[in-house]
Amino acid sequence: MKPPYTITDNIITLIASISEKIGEINANHLYKPTTELRKKNRIKTIQSSLEIEGNTMTEEQISALLEHKRVIAPQKDIIEVQNAIQVYEHLRQFNPYQIKDLEKAHGILMQNLIDNAGKLRTSNVGIVKGSKIEHLAPSGTMVNGLMKDLFKYLKNDGDLILIKSCVFHYEFEFIHPFVDGNGRMGRLWQTLILMQQYPVFEFLPVESLIKQNQKEYYTRLSESDKSGNSTPFITFMLRLILEALEQLLQSQNKILNTEERVALFKEKVGNSRFGRKEYLQNFKNISAPTASRDLKWAVDNEILLKFGEQRLTEYQFKM
Template sequence: MKPPYEITSQILKLVSSISEKIGEVNAKYLVKSNPTLRKQNRIKTIHSSLSIEGNTLSEQQITAILENKRVVGPQKDIIEVLNALEVYKNLDDLKYNTEKDFLKAHKMLMSDLIENAGKYRTKGVGIVKGSIVEHIASPYQNVPFLMKDLFQYLKVKSEIALIKSCVFHYEMEFIHPFMDGNGRMGRLWQTLILMEEFPVFGFLPFETLISKNQTAYYCALSASDKEGKSTKFIEYMLTIIDQSLLELLDNSAKKLSNEDRIQIFLETDIDGFTRKDYLNYFKDLSSATASRDLKKAVDEGILTKQGDKKTTIYKKI
């Protein structure tokens, strides 16, 4: 059964705006941006998602952990970071519409933090803010059936991926299938759903904007709870995604360097290519600039060169 929500004019406007920005991202080759930028964005994602849940480690400390350096901090916080790094390292191997992978990801994310990581809860839970009970989660006996239905919904091809990802995120939070880690899993799985259609979301740290104003995040969840449908949360999350893409485009406004272009091209499946192939990939490039890029890559031992002039074939090393 399709979870309840309405398509509002704001949702339509946001879907259109996001689609335009994704097109611009693709046109500027930002999906396969340089590895340093991807690493920085991954660290921002992990830092933001964990800080929402109370983790105290900084981006610098997370970077140090990633580089196997010793970090002083609460043991629980360090374990949370190590687990998150492990999950994101395996992100490409997880299927967004498979419940088995969902449980596998939770086990990685919450290993050594809670009992029964990777298993649905077997107790009733309520979400308390201060002294007020904000939300009574679904009875634990219903969790397996509700999650099965939610994963069936993910397989509906007629649903727009942008909306589907928000609906899943909200419905999963509403069901609250785990004793702990629900927020992290909701944001992680929304990323995975979006990545299936738009690879840029693998490196777009939209959690950063959520962490800057957590009140709005929880207000959107609460508003949807009260209405009995995820409309308000969809509007909120699409706004966050739209703003994140705008920041990505603004931060990447500078032209790609020759190192960036070579790195991006090397990440394609193309091997044994000519200068013409390179120009076909970077359509705005002049022949002289393409020649300089390729010569520099050969001089630096990144590419090998066979043949002469127009018959020259370049190969990855």
């Protein structure tokens, strides 16, 4: 059964704007940021997602943990960060369309924090804020069936992946399939879903914008609960995704250097042979002499193998 939601004019406008920004990012080869920026964004993502759940560790402390330095912080907070680092480092190994992979990721994320990490709940739970029950999750006996239906929707429905990722995120929070760790898992899984079609999302810190808009995040979840469909939450998440993409373009809209161009092209062509023409077609904003200098630099630095001469010259990356 398809989860209830409506594709509004606002949602269509947001999707169009997001698609345009992703096109700009791909054209400028920003879909895989530099190593330093990837590390920075990954730290920002982990810190923001865990801070929403009450973790007190700073980006500096998380960076220190990544470098295997000693950090003074509550033990529970350190374990949460170490678990999150492990999950995000292995993000590409999880299949977003498999419940078993979801359970495996939860097992890593919540290891040494709860007894039943990696197992769907069978008991009843409610989310309490202060003295008030904010959300009464579906009965524990329904969780397994609801999750199977949700994954079936994710795999088979024809809607755009941008929309389905938001719907999954909302429905996941509504079902509350685990005893604990549902917030961080919902955000993680939306990232994983989006990565399948748009590699830029692997290192895009959408969670930091959720943290900045935490009150509205919970308001839209609640509004979707009350209205019986996820439209308010979809609209909210698409707006944040658009904002994150705009920030990436503003901060990284720069001319790539030789080393960065060569590294990006290596990822694209792998072990296949190519000529200067193919290299130029991939970087339309550089001249033929610049392309020749790039390729000569890669040959001189033993990154590329060169075959033939002049117009018949071909190249191949050393693997």
